[in-house]
Amino acid sequence: MEVFKIKNLNNFVDFPKYATEQTPGLDLISTIDSILIPGDIKIIATGIAISLPKKYEAQIRPRSGMAVSYGVTVVNAPGTGDDDYRGDSKVGLINLGDKDFTEQRGMRIAQMVISKYKRISWTESETLDEIERNGKGFRLNGLRQ
Secondary structure, eight states: OOOOEEEESSTTOOOOEESSTTOOOEEEEOSSOEEEOTTOEEEEOOSEEEEOOTTEEEEEEOOHHHHHHHOEEETTSSEEEOTTOOSOOOEEEEEOSSSOEEEOTTOEEEEEEEEEOOOOOOOOOSOOOOOSSTTOOOEETTEEO
16 A cells, blocks of 8 residues: 555544545545535535645545435536645535535545546547547437437
């Protein structure tokens, strides 16, 4: 297991942790009490700053229980925490549901998945590799477009 640096910006906060041995996402915790009314977007501080090595990112993802049960999700899902950012790992939440959502200090509000990425460059080409699908439409609800 790799070890990365983390800074506690709020003495209340627990460091993000995995719920189980097989869970890829670390739970992020809210540092405040807040109410999100339907349609509301709020930036929620998690009280931690992290130091990612170069070519790593922190993907911020919704918690499925909050999304399905209450309509509360990460507004820019998945959000990306860059390897050159050292501030509070904030989470943008939006209430897409039809009822107020009370978010409480200490509540798990999102998941953070750490991933390695590659940087690329482009070369312009008149042709692309042939594949079965090529540029033929996409499927939406099982219907061909």
